[in-house]
Amino acid sequence: MGDWLQVGETIGKVIKVNWRSVYLQTRDQDSVVIPNSILAQGNFTNYNRPTPLHVERFLFGFSYDDPPNKVIRVLKETALATPGILKEPSPWVRVENYADFSIVYQIGLFIDNYETMLNIRNDFVIRIWYAAKRYHLTIPYPIQTEYQMNVAEMPKANPMQQVTEVMRSLPNFGNVAAERFIEEENASNIRYYAQGEWVFAEGERILGLYLILNGHATILVRNNQGENQEIACLGKGEFFGEKILLTGECSDVSVIALDDLEVAVLSPEVVATLLEQMPRLSQEFSELLETRRKEVIKAKNKTQEF
Structure with missing residues (x-):
């Protein structure tokens, strides 16, 4: 009871078990009944066993102008400062690929309470935006837009x-x-x-x-x-x-x-x-x-x- 399972596309917490079925409660507060015959086939994931340790993976794209080592450092610092993300095992970051609009980085974060995972994800993703602003990193838009303008007439931004x-x-x-x-x-x-x-x-x-x-x-x-x-x-x-x-x-x-x-x-x-x-x-x-x-x-x- 209380374990988080994924069966097919369904993810939920075990709220009831009997000799015929397992009852899951999803994050949308829906109740889903899974026959034991399905679970007996072994095609499910238990996020609480054998240990509650779980890795969440994220993909972020940053500008080609941003030095990769700087991006990796900022991502790690932000992860370690986010409540709920474990310091041990420590988060890892690697360059995933060079995409059309950005360099894509994958980061893996360790948590030990799957039930709070969505809140941790939300907090971390929000903090990435602020960290990017703070360290002058650019998260590119995944589009191409063509502008026609007179550069001489453009007002110059005054950051001060x-x-x-x-x-x-x-x-x-x-x-x-x-x-x-x-x-x-x-x-x-x-x-x-x-x-x-x-x-x-x-x-x-x-x-x-x-x-x-x-x-x-x-x-x-x-x-x-x-x-x-x-x-x-x-x-x-x-x-x-x-x-x-x-x-x-x-x-x-x-x-x-x-x-x-x-x-x-x-x-x-x-x-x-x-x-x-x-x-x-x-x-x-x-x-x-x-x-x-x-x-x-x-x-x-x-x-x-x-």
Whole structure:
């Protein structure tokens, strides 16, 4: 009872067994009766025996411009960060073929609870989209479209426009900081995170100062009992990763996306320039560092209340 079987095209959980038949309940909540004579022929799959370990396979296509080793690394990282996917045995990725529109990669993921497989698949596939955005990978459309246009008349995309708009809305940034920011080359990159994804974990190296463009994030600290304590919930226009201002420091907090999260990661060099040219901004970040430091210490020493 409770095992997941596939008989022909039917997949369901065993909910009843008698001397004549086995009753399966499908994911659509339908009941299917399988005569024991069919099962006796041995043409079925049991996803729970002899072990509950199961491999799910996926095919993803990425652009020919994306280096294969980078794609493989991102796929593995995303898989290992998805709840329900086992770290041991570890996921595997290989190049399947060179297709018309993309390089096709196959990835195999190990799970030990087939009943949750659809939720795990959904979570993983969603996270792949965000990871592709985050690492500037391209998932090509499987079509060919011919456009006729005057390239000279096409408006040039400004990836920093949204960043500067948010900056202008902040009291201590304003137009001056935004204009200086625009002058910098490679000042930031935009990164996307799905709900529940880790932006970074405690002890990891911080890439820069994170400015939230859309969505919300929570800052967590692990206390002395190993439990995560929330010390802040941040939204559009707020910063985290301020410890990048301390050279060589790794993060003493973890940050998780509470919903679809879009952030600009300001490079340490640009942050240093802005702080040097804007003493008021430097004072604000000094106060932020001190406030967060106190919150971290308080959270680390906090015990769970019963």
